[in-house]
Amino acid sequence: MAENSVFVGNKPVMNYVLAVLTQFNSGATEVSIKARGRAISRAVDVAEIVRKRFLPDVDVKDIKISTEQIDSEQGTANVSAIEIILAKK
Structure with missing residues (x-):
């Protein structure tokens, strides 16, 4: 499943949409969109x-x-x- 994952970050939304479309066009039946923190809203935008x-023939199968916990100089976040x-x- 890791090969069919798209990690969403700070790039424009359409970059990630293109990555998901590329995965589906290359034969994948499932694609996982992953994000953390402030990029979560961008990941939802990509999926929609x-x-x-x-x-339109793609559905949301699951949302996790x-x-x-991230360790940084200021402690854990x-x-x-x-x-x-x-x-x-």
Whole structure:
């Protein structure tokens, strides 16, 4: 499943949409969109743009949310994470 993952960060939304479309066009039946922190809203946007505008035959199979502890110089911080799994019908 790791090879069919798209990690969402700070780039424009359409870059990630293109990455998801490329995965589906190369034969993948499922693609996982993963994001942490402030990029979560961008990951949701990616999933919705793919579903509504480009691939109407793709559905949300599962959504997983979690909290990860990140160690930094200031101590530990809790960071929210999301994984949206899109699958062809």
